[in-house]
Amino acid sequence: MAKFDYIENPHRRYNPLNGEWILVSPHRSKRPWQGQVEKVIEEKRPEYDPSCYLCPGNERVGGEKNPDYEDVYSFQNDFSALLQDTPEGEFSDGELFKAQSESGICKVICFSPNHSLTVPEMKVENIRKVVDLWCKEYQELGEKEEIGYVQIFENKGAIMGCSNPHPHGQIWASKLVPLEPSKESENQLVYYKKHGRTMLSDYLQSELEKKERILVENNSFVALVPFWAVWPFESMIISKRAVSNLLELTDEERTDLADIYKKLTIMYDNLFEVSFAYSAGLHQAPTDGEEHPEWHLHMHFYPPLLRSASVKKFMVGYEMLGTPQRDITAEGAAKRLRELSKTHYKSR
Amino acid sequence: MAKFDYIENPHRRYNPLNGEWILVSPHRSKRPWQGQVEKVIEEKRPEYDPSCYLCPGNERVGGEKNPDYEDVYSFQNDFSALLQDTPEGEFSDGELFKAQSESGICKVICFSPNHSLTVPEMKVENIRKVVDLWCKEYQELGEKEEIGYVQIFENKGAIMGCSNPHPHGQIWASKLVPLEPSKESENQLVYYKKHGRTMLSDYLQSELEKKERILVENNSFVALVPFWAVWPFESMIISKRAVSNLLELTDEERTDLADIYKKLTIMYDNLFEVSFAYSAGLHQAPTDGEEHPEWHLHMHFYPPLLRSASVKKFMVGYEMLGTPQRDITAEGAAKRLRELSKTHYKSR
Ligand SMILES: O=P(O)(O)O[C@H]1O[C@H](CO)[C@@H](O)[C@H](O)[C@H]1O
Ligand SMILES: O=P(O)(O)O[C@H]1O[C@H](CO)[C@@H](O)[C@H](O)[C@H]1O
Numbered sequence: 025m026a027k028f029d030y031i032e033n034p035h036r037r038y039n040p041l042n043g044e045w046i047l048v049s050p051h052r053s054k055r056p057w058q059g060q061v062e063k064v065i066e067e068k069r070p071e072y073d074p075s076c077y078l079c080p081g082n083e084r085v086g087g088e089k090n091p092d093y094e095d096v097y098s099f100q101n102d103f104s105a106l107l108q109d110t111p112e113g114e115f116s117d118g119e120l121f122k123a124q125s126e127s128g129i130c131k132v133i134c135f136s137p138n139h140s141l142t143v144p145e146m147k148v149e150n151i152r153k154v155v156d157l158w159c160k161e162y163q164e165l166g167e168k169e170e171i172g173y174v175q176i177f178e179n180k181g182a183i184m185g186c187s188n189p190h191p192h193g194q195i196w197a198s199k200l201v202p203l204e205p206s207k208e209s210e211n212q213l214v215y216y217k218k219h220g221r222t223m224l225s226d227y228l229q230s231e232l233e234k235k236e237r238i239l240v241e242n243n244s245f246v247a248l249v250p251f252w253a254v255w256p257f258e259s260m261i262i263s264k265r266a267v268s269n270l271l272e273l274t275d276e277e278r279t280d281l282a283d284i285y286k287k288l289t290i291m292y293d294n295l296f297e298v299s300f301a302y303s304a305g306l307h308q309a310p311t312d313g314e315e316h317p318e319w320h321l322h323m324h325f326y327p328p329l330l331r332s333a334s335v336k337k338f339m340v341g342y343e344m345l346g347t348p349q350r351d352i353t354a355e356g357a358a359k360r361l362r363e364l365s366k367t368h369y370k371s372r
Numbered sequence: 373m374a375k376f377d378y379i380e381n382p383h384r385r386y387n388p389l390n391g392e393w394i395l396v397s398p399h400r401s402k403r404p405w406q407g408q409v410e411k412v413i414e415e416k417r418p419e420y421d422p423s424c425y426l427c428p429g430n431e432r433v434g435g436e437k438n439p440d441y442e443d444v445y446s447f448q449n450d451f452s453a454l455l456q457d458t459p460e461g462e463f464s465d466g467e468l469f470k471a472q473s474e475s476g477i478c479k480v481i482c483f484s485p486n487h488s489l490t491v492p493e494m495k496v497e498n499i500r501k502v503v504d505l506w507c508k509e510y511q512e513l514g515e516k517e518e519i520g521y522v523q524i525f526e527n528k529g530a531i532m533g534c535s536n537p538h539p540h541g542q543i544w545a546s547k548l549v550p551l552e553p554s555k556e557s558e559n560q561l562v563y564y565k566k567h568g569r570t571m572l573s574d575y576l577q578s579e580l581e582k583k584e585r586i587l588v589e590n591n592s593f594v595a596l597v598p599f600w601a602v603w604p605f606e607s608m609i610i611s612k613r614a615v616s617n618l619l620e621l622t623d624e625e626r627t628d629l630a631d632i633y634k635k636l637t638i639m640y641d642n643l644f645e646v647s648f649a650y651s652a653g654l655h656q657a658p659t660d661g662e663e664h665p666e667w668h669l670h671m672h673f674y675p676p677l678l679r680s681a682s683v684k685k686f687m688v689g690y691e692m693l694g695t696p697q698r699d700i701t702a703e704g705a706a707k708r709l710r711e712l713s714k715t716h717y718k719s720r
Contacts, residue, residue: 028461028473034454035463036548038470045551047453047474055451056433059535085404103403105395105690105697106382113376115383119563120575121599122386125376126395175694185686187407194689200384202694203393215467227468251469305693326692338533341542342453344674345653346523346550349453 031353039252040215040223042207046254047349053331055351062183062334064298069140069189078190080137090134095153097134098161098195104130106198108170128198129165133157135191142180142191142299144289144368151282154193158306159270159278165197166311173201173310181301183328183336201310208307209319216318222266224320237358240287240366244273244280247288249358254348256330256337257295257357259288261323268309268319285323287366292327294364302327379701387600388563388571390555394602395697401679403699410531410682412646417488417537426538428485438482443501445482446509446543452478454546456518476546477513481505483539490528490539490647492637492716499630502541506654507618507626513545514659521549521658529649531676531684549658556655557667564666570614572668585706588635588714592621592628595636597706602696604678604685605643605705607636609671616657616667633671635714640675642712650675 028035036045077084080092086102106128115123135154136146143151158176165174178193179186201209215223231237231248239247239259247261261284267273273281292300304325309316328336330351343349365372376383384393425432428440434450454476463471483502484494491499506524513522526541527534549557563571579585579596587595587607595609609632615621621629640648652673657664676684678699691697713720 026459028459028463030463030471033458034474034476035458036472036474040468040470047550048471049453051455052451052453057535059533060530103400105397105400105699107399110381110383111374111376115376115378118574118578120388120571120578122388123378123396124384126382126384128382175690177689177693179686179689182408185407185688187405196690196694198694202395202690203696204693223468226466230466230468303688303692305689307693324693326688338527340533340651340674341525341527341653342523342544342550344651345525345552345655345672346544346546348551351453 031355036347037252037354039250040227041211041252042204043211044207045347046252047347048353049349049351050353050356052351057331057335059335059338062336064333065182066298071138071140073139073190076139076188076190078132078134078188078192079139093134093137095136095150096157097137098131098157101130101132101194106130106196124200126198126200127170128196129168129171130197131161131165131195133161133193133195135193139190142289142293143178144286144293145370146191146286148279148282148286151286152279155270155278155282155285159273161195162270162308162311165195168197170199171197172199172312173197173205174308175202175205175305177303177305179303181299184301184303186301201312205307205310209310209316212318212320222318222320224262224322225266228262228264236355239291239358239361240284242280242283242287244277245284247284249354249361251354253354253357254339254350255326255328256350256352257292257327257361258354259325259361261285261288261325263321266317267321268316269321270306270308272321288325290366290368291361291364292325294369295361296329296333297369298333300327300329379703384695385600385702387598388575389559389600390552391559392555393695394600395695396701397697397699398701398704400699405679405683407683407686410684412681413530414646419486419488421487421538424487424536424538426480426482426536426540427487441482441485443484443498444505445485446479446505449478449480449542454478454544472548474546474548475518476544477516477519478545479509479513479543481509481541481543483541487538490637490641491526492634492641493718494539494634496627496630496634499634500627503618503626503630503633507621509543510618510656510659513543516545518547519545520547520660521545521553522656523550523553523653525651525653527651529647532649532651534649549660553655553658557658557664560666560668570666570668572610572670573614576610576612584703587639587706587709588632590628590631590635592625593632595632597702597709599702601702601705602687602698603674603676604698604700605640605675605709606702607673607709609633609636609673611669614665615669616664617669618654618656620669636673638714638716639709639712640673642717643709644677644681645717646681648675648677
């Protein structure tokens with residue numbers, strides 16, 4: 025019998041960050057697609073849209089008016105999923121019915137006053153202002169007694185549930201550590217105790233030697249397709265230095281984070297020459313007042329597109345009931361992204 | 373301060389089957405929606421479609437011809453994600469790079485020769501034939517040395533990645549136990565060892581007493597919205613008797629499974645008077661040759677629609693990076709479904 029080869033044969037890969045397996049079916053990308061096709065609307069947006077509730081000076085749903093902000097702007101989400109005044113408490117009835125009160129603060133962050141922009145089209149110096157605001161929010165929210173975790177994220181594109189194309193992200197800060205970061209916390213802690221180094225330092229070093237999944241790097245960060253990626257073009261930005269949260273970044277590192285955020289999203293846009301949808305977000309140390317030397321700052325990107333601007337990967341059926349499954353290898357995806365032009369397709 | 377109330381206040385709920393928490397934001401259903409709206413195509417389909425590769429007598433992609441089947445029909449998937457002839461083996465490089473060969477068999481199951489039907493519109497006696505075929509496949513696949521788990525599921529509707537409206541489901545049978553069933557295995561085993569009863573027997577009994585999340589029942593099965601549901605109208609069918617797999621069902625129980633499958637999907641269709649999309653699938657004991665008294669047969673339904681036939685819940689951003697989140701309570705969803713007419717809207 026032939027030898028097992030993880031580039032050719034169906035196999036499982038292990039994600040050491042969350043401790044779960046994924047399924048890879050490399051041969052399956054040849055499958056024809058007769059299913060749902062996404063609308064691709066690439067209309068040119070105006071720099072200011074009078075009906076947009078995120079543009080400067082406009083009124084929001086709650087009746088409040090946005091200031092005439094010049095770079096970035098954050099405010100409390102008018103439809104927060106977490107609220108500050110939730111009474112504390114628990115409900116339990118045996119082992120099978122358990123509920124716990126959860127409170128928190130949800131904010132929206134406008135990345136730019138210019139309605140027509142997206143991150144890959146912004147200047148690094150302006151993305152740097154977004155990074156600075158993330159730092160400020162992480163600090164201010166994290167300092168609050170009742171906030172144990174600050175989740176910063178961006179939903180981009182209508183197919184990722186984003187209801188407004190104005191460049192923006194969100195923060196949901198909660199009392200309790202959410203599910204995904206708590207899995208990562210556990211696994212990073214075990215690794216750190218065993219090796220005295222963060223899991224992602226060792227992982228990054230191996231990847232830099234292997235090279236096959238690296239997308240782009242600068243002085244302080246590397247963007248790569250993780251070995252265990254589940255979305256077709258999933259990627260991660262990892263800091264070269266083992267910092268546990270945004271506040272430990274130096275001035276230069278903050279700019280480098282802005283720089284690599286732009287470089288990675290340019291690759292994404294260039295892949296199908298379309299504004300590439302994704303959910304992205306930072307994972308970093310909980311704000312529970314403890315030291316977290318096991319935590320290594322990183323940013324995940326989960327983009328849904330698979331074959332073209334209009335055909336996405338559906339995480340349904342087997343993925344929901346069995347194991348998340350992907351049709352192309354992480355190595356193949358990395359190669360395709362890496363070989364794309366570094367200049368945004370719109371400005372070529 | 374007011375008392376914590378899990379019907380009104382944001383909170384987390386625990387899923388004892390997979391051991392994970394979910395976030396509930398009951399107040400958030402009031403949020404207006406300006407995001408993506410799904411196309412609702414409710415065209416009448418013909419009973420036979422000459423271009424459908426699942427209709428009787430038609431040719432499939434591989435060149436094979438479907439027989440003139442009269443009720444149900446299963447065949448090996450022409451684009452199987454798992455293959456039988458995968459060489460065994462592993463790849464590992466330290467703790468952070470681990471891959472394992474995975475092999476298996478993927479099949480497609482046609483539920484009816486009639487292209488125009490869906491489960492809620494089929495006769496119970498014909499759905500019973502689907503149940504019988506599931507049993508046969510579970511047995512035949514499960515008996516194979518190299519198959520450790522048989523995952524039976526149905527993706528229904530274009531928004532759930534289904535590429536053909538002909539009534540059908542799938543089976544992916546693998547060597548290894550997939551992620552979700554392996555989590556459920558672990559937790560059910562701990563519970564069984566502690567109590568000498570299956571987790572779902574105790575859970576079902578409590579739910580039958582509480583009544584607030586019950587949707588419909590017959591002699592052998594109950595359909596309910598689990599306390600820890602994450603999708604807006606998620607539900608589960610649980611067998612009243614603690615059976616670990618399909619083969620333990622009596623003749624009457626098989627018919628009752630067909631009956632409740634129809635009753636539940638009629639509720640779904642009636643909710644927004646549209647053919648309701650979902651991913652559904654059976655979870656049952658692994659086919660590893662061991663006894664699994666801890667396993668309790670059940671079927672999950674994960675439907676994406678939230679507010680109407682065209683507005684779905686997006687599991688993105690916070691859900692992917694933090695914790696899965698829902699906007700309406702399980703109790704509210706159960707009440708809405710339970711109060712709907714028991715007659716399919718098309719035949720009223
Ligand atoms: O097998 P199908 O129907 O072609 O494909 C569909 O179901 C599979 C199993 O749930 C998924 O992996 C695919 O993403 C989905 O499009
Ligand atoms: O907050 P938004 O942009 O209105 O809503 C979007 O992001 C949220 C957080 O990821 C999700 O819960 C919603 O399903 C999604 O539509």
